[in-house]
Amino acid sequence: MTSDPTSVGSPAPVDRSRRLIGLIGGIVLIGAILGVFALTIARGNVGPSARIGEPAPAFSLERLGGGRLSLDQLRGRPVVLNFWASWCVPCREEAPLLSKLAADYADRGLMVVGVVYQDSAANAIDFMRRYSQTYPGLLDLTGRTALDYGVLGIPETYFIDATGVIRWRQIGQIVPADLQSEVAKILP
Amino acid sequence: MIGAAGLTATFVGVVAALVGLAASVMVIRGRWPIERAVRAAWVSAVALVGANLLMVSALVGRDFSISYVTQVGSRATPLLYTIASLWGALEGSILFWAGLLSVVLLLLAVRTRGPDREDLPAALTVLFAVLAFFAFIVLVPGNPWSRVSPAPTDGPGPNPLLANHPLMAIHPPLLYLGFVGLSVPFALTVAALVRGRLDDRWLAVARRWTLIPWVALSAGLILGAWWSYAVLGWGGYWAWDPVENVALLPWLTTTAFLHSAMVTARRGILRGWNVALIVSSFVLTILATLITRSGVLNSVHSFTQSVIGPLFLILLAAVAVGSVVLVALRQPTGGSSGAPLGSRATAFLLNNLLFVAIAATVLFGTLFPLFVEAAGGGQVSVGAPYFERVIGPLALGLLVLLGIGPTLPWGDWTPRARRRLIPGGVAAASTATLLVLVDGRPEVVAAGAAGAFALVETVWLLGGRLTSWRRPHTNAATVRRSVGGLTAHAGFAVIALAVLGSAAGRTDVTTTVRPGESIVLGGDRVIFDRIERFSDGAGRDSVRAQVRLVDGSAETALAPALTLFSASSAAIATPAIVPGPVADLYITLTNLDPATGTVTVRLARYPFVSWLWVGGGIIVVGGLLAALPSRRRRDRSSEESSATVVAEPAREFGA
Numbered sequence: 001m002t003s004d005p006t007s008v009g010s011p012a013p014v015d016r017s018r019r020l021i022g023l024i025g026g027i028v029l030i031g032a033i034l035g036v037f038a039l040t041i042a043r044g045n046v047g048p049s050a051r052i053g054e055p056a057p058a059f060s061l062e063r064l065g066g067g068r069l070s071l072d073q074l075r076g077r078p079v080v081l082n083f084w085a086s087w088c089v090p091c092r093e094e095a096p097l098l099s100k101l102a103a104d105y106a107d108r109g110l111m112v113v114g115v116v117y118q119d120s121a122a123n124a125i126d127f128m129r130r131y132s133q134t135y136p137g138l139l140d141l142t143g144r145t146a147l148d149y150g151v152l153g154i155p156e157t158y159f160i161d162a163t164g165v166i167r168w169r170q171i172g173q174i175v176p177a178d179l180q181s182e183v184a185k186i187l188p
Numbered sequence: 189m190i191g192a193a194g195l196t197a198t199f200v201g202v203v204a205a206l207v208g209l210a211a212s213v214m215v216i217r218g219r220w221p222i223e224r225a226v227r228a229a230w231v232s233a234v235a236l237v238g239a240n241l242l243m244v245s246a247l248v249g250r251d252f253s254i255s256y257v258t259q260v261g262s263r264a265t266p267l268l269y270t271i272a273s274l275w276g277a278l279e280g281s282i283l284f285w286a287g288l289l290s291v292v293l294l295l296l297a298v299r300t301r302g303p304d305r306e307d308l309p310a311a312l313t314v315l316f317a318v319l320a321f322f323a324f325i326v327l328v329p330g331n332p333w334s335r336v337s338p339a340p341t342d343g344p345g346p347n348p349l350l351a352n353h354p355l356m357a358i359h360p361p362l363l364y365l366g367f368v369g370l371s372v373p374f375a376l377t378v379a380a381l382v383r384g385r386l387d388d389r390w391l392a393v394a395r396r397w398t399l400i401p402w403v404a405l406s407a408g409l410i411l412g413a414w415w416s417y418a419v420l421g422w423g424g425y426w427a428w429d430p431v432e433n434v435a436l437l438p439w440l441t442t443t444a445f446l447h448s449a450m451v452t453a454r455r456g457i458l459r460g461w462n463v464a465l466i467v468s469s470f471v472l473t474i475l476a477t478l479i480t481r482s483g484v485l486n487s488v489h490s491f492t493q494s495v496i497g498p499l500f501l502i503l504l505a506a507v508a509v510g511s512v513v514l515v516a517l518r519q520p521t522g523g524s525s526g527a528p529l530g531s532r533a534t535a536f537l538l539n540n541l542l543f544v545a546i547a548a549t550v551l552f553g554t555l556f557p558l559f560v561e562a563a564g565g566g567q568v569s570v571g572a573p574y575f576e577r578v579i580g581p582l583a584l585g586l587l588v589l590l591g592i593g594p595t596l597p598w599g600d601w602t603p604r605a606r607r608r609l610i611p612g613g614v615a616a617a618s619t620a621t622l623l624v625l626v627d628g629r630p631e632v633v634a635a636g637a638a639g640a641f642a643l644v645e646t647v648w649l650l651g652g653r654l655t656s657w658r659r660p661h662t663n664a665a666t667v668r669r670s671v672g673g674l675t676a677h678a679g680f681a682v683i684a685l686a687v688l689g690s691a692a693g694r695t696d697v698t699t700t701v702r703p704g705e706s707i708v709l710g711g712d713r714v715i716f717d718r719i720e721r722f723s724d725g726a727g728r729d730s731v732r733a734q735v736r737l738v739d740g741s742a743e744t745a746l747a748p749a750l751t752l753f754s755a756s757s758a759a760i761a762t763p764a765i766v767p768g769p770v771a772d773l774y775i776t777l778t779n780l781d782p783a784t785g786t787v788t789v790r791l792a793r794y795p796f797v798s799w800l801w802v803g804g805g806i807i808v809v810g811g812l813l814a815a816l817p818s819r820r821r822r823d824r825s826s827e828e829s830s831a832t833v834v835a836e837p838a839r840e841f842g843a
Contacts, residue, residue, distance in 0.1 A: 023517070087571035126698075152568065171568065
């Protein structure tokens with residue numbers, strides 16, 4: 001036990017003060033990161049408002065079951081664009097809700113469109129059948145469309161008006177109680 | 189009556205924990221002998237184990253005057269699940285946790301002998317504080333004993349999904365044992381930090397107390413996967429569900445520690461890193477409790493409905509901040525001797541990097557939805573694609589390292605070490621060739637080659653080690669630990685190959701059929717006969733499809749079912765599984781139409797799934813081999829032999 005390199009019983013004073021500086025520096029750094037995070041959220045740079053009022057990015061995607069569908073084809077109609085996947089648990093509850101929405105507002109021209117996010121066509125078709133999803137599903141195999149829209153995490157839903165402007169963005173699962181007022185923002 | 193006794197026992201447990209806490213502090217200050225703290229450990233263990241037994245007797249005796257029994261008990265529940273409902277809901281699980289912790293604390297107090305006892309008072313201080321915290325939760329905010337009057341005649345019973353399979357009776361206690369057990373290495377590490385001596389004895393003792401919790405965690409995780417596969421009927425065994433993820437996290441950091449500890453024992457480096465891994469593992473066990481037990485998963489906003497969630501958050505913050513401050517002030521400096529590139533230490537460093545990267549990936553993916561929801565979004569899903577894409581390549585790297593690492597010497601890379609890679613290399617090349625011809629997907633070829641390499645290399649080394657067991661001049665305990673480690677490696681390689689096979693080779697077909705019609709998948713044919721309705725009277729109604737699996741002239745009757753639990757609205761597909769060494773046949777009833785008498789049946793073949801459970805068993809055997817105390821250690825007069833251990837720390841870790 002003459003020279004045990006692991007012993008820190010009595011570190012030199014200089015060593016200890018250097019450690020304290022390091023510790024305080026670390027705490028300040030973590031505090032700063034959390035502060036920036038909190039400020040970003042408080043100012044609304046993350047969250048629903050980020051895309052609202054901007055034109056919806058264009059897309060042209062392969063449709064499950066054949067054919068293609070682009071946003072241009074839907075110009076003149078209000079669109080509810082829902083990003084989903086078969087592995088997404090909240091999406092299971094959204095599917096019947098959105099199917100009903102599509103049926104309820106069909107006479108007012110509303111179009112509900114699903115975009116399959118990070119999933120295979122086979123899984124998506126299986127999901128559509130199992131959860132009785134009736135509206136068209138588009139395959140975003142490269143993830144390009146999700147990137148263009150800035151999808152944060154699915155489910156995520158964009159409410160696009162007839163002129164192609166995003167009027168509302170729902171990050172995460174749709175709240176059934178709020179759905180009416182959100183749709184009202186894009187109906188003509 | 190039982191309620192009053194249980195509450196009293198819990199109260200005694202809390203008081204004993206607080207007395208033990210005070211006694212441990214007095215021992216540290218040199219005022220009291222250690223025996224007083226040990227006595228408090230005995231009292232708290234007897235009181236809290238007694239409280240658990242009282243709750244079991246209340247559950248078995250269906251004493252519906254006790255609030256917890258009215259919550260999870262029912263007269264129709266079979267005995268096994270009645271006992272298992274002790275840990276089936278929040279209050280009971282914390283009572284169980286406190287009981288386990290009191291036993292583990294007592295074990296540490298009475299099993300620590302000789303010079304190891306130097307760190308005991310400080311370690312007991314930490315454990316008594318944690319025990320007091322848990323026992324206090326049982327006593328006040330999570331009190332399961334409160335009196336219900338008038339007592340109902342029956343209760344709803346435990347969550348039916350959990351009372352559906354015997355695996356559910358052993359899977360949670362194993363996980364709890366792992367979580368609770370990891371508080372011991374944490375306490376020992378805090379003690380060593382406070383004393384300012386992160387020496388080889390600390391490392392050896394911490395490792396010894398980590399192995400059993402690690403085995404329990406491994407077994408608990410595998411059994412959880414098995415339950416998911418056999419009960420939930422979705423055909424998979426791991427869904428990257430938050431509850432699964434938070435149990436995996438401490439396993440990842442603990443596994444990393446078991447490896448980094450070997451590097452430290454050999455080369456003296458990474459002492460502070462070991463501390464970080466042990467502390468993280470403990471913090472992650474508290475995170476797991478917080479996430480699974482606070483309701484935060486249903487919604488971030490339900491978090492504050494009970495005081496228990498915020499209390500755990502405070503514990504988490506206190507442990508995390510306290511540990512960081514302690515490490516910053518007390519971590520050792522210097523003492524690193526480095527290691528040659530191409531030595532086993534390098535492989536272990538990479539291994540640690542990968543384990544920590546995987547843990548960070550899992551942690552981020554698990555917490556991200558909570559942050560989004562807390563920041564005002566709705567519930568988002570971070571699903572399997574994220575985890576598989578990020579973790580897949582990292583796990584592949586681990587698999588290769590698993591094969592290479594044990595072949596490498598601790599010193600410079602030698603031609604002899606290089607020759608040891610030949611069998612694995614041959615296996616990898618032939619597997620890759622085969623898979624290119626059969627499958628062709630690059631990720632399948634790479635994973636198959638890595639798995640074959642790891643398995644053959646491990647078995648090759650294992651063979652060599654086993655033949656050296658009886659040779660003279662070899663330390664039997666060292667060889668046993670080394671064999672244990674390699675056995676666990678073999679189990680891991682088997683699991684990796686099984687995961688690959690079941691993911692890459694699965695085939696399935698979904699067909700809607702009338703009675704008498706059959707479903708065909710490859711060479712398998714299933715004939716649908718009729719529908720049967722079944723009710724067990726315990727709130728579980730099921731519709732069973734009677735089918736026959738036709739294999740040549742032999743027929744097997746099977747009954748996949750849709751089960752409706754009165755407690756929940758969704759029907760659960762209870763699968764019929766025909767396990768096999770090459771592939772499992774997995775039959776689920778996905779839908780039925782009473783109007784037409786047709787059923788929709790999914791018939792799937794999952795290759796190699798059975799080998800997951802075999803691999804898990806191999807890991808447990810290997811872990812136990814490494815964890816068993818050596819004969820020398822069982823010897824009561826261990827003063828002298830402990831000194832030997834200090835002189836030769838590497839022995840503790842296998843070769």
